[in-house]
Amino acid sequence: MNTAESRKPHLTLARSETHDTLRNCVRRSITDYFNQLDGEAVSDLYQMVLAEMEIPLLEKVLEYTRGNQTKAAELLGLNRGTLRKKLKQYGLL
Template sequence: MIEKIAIAETLDSITLRQAVKDTLKNYFTNIGGEQPVDFYSILLEEIERPLLEVLINHTHYNQVRMAHILGISRGTLRKKLKQYGMLD
């Protein structure tokens, strides 16, 4: 059973990694020769916001569980929620 879970997690990780890679390739192809500015911050926001939205639904806004899932402190989580206007 544990082996099956590990294999499923590995497959999900590979699928997610490939989806991110494909999306990034597509993005850079579409912008042509343009050089994005502060791309890392843009990328973080594009990933963090939907991730937090999904976790809010998954945990029923339980910040302790959300922080645990993300592997960050509750304080850091609250900072991110505030940053995106998601703090109750």
């Protein structure tokens, strides 16, 4: 394994309900959301969850890369055009 590969973070599955993984945070948030609905109808939940996750992800990655969109796109595994489209979509540009 070369040096670049050894520095890449490995994606792993959440192994425990008590371990504070991103997956478990999302699971708890969705559970809380459903518990607070109190009979209200829900639609477009998928898009709402994506936006709720994507906005802070983009913000923090841009903060991490000090606003360098090329580096941010690379870190996210997106091309720069797609990143810019998402930044515009969420009013982050």
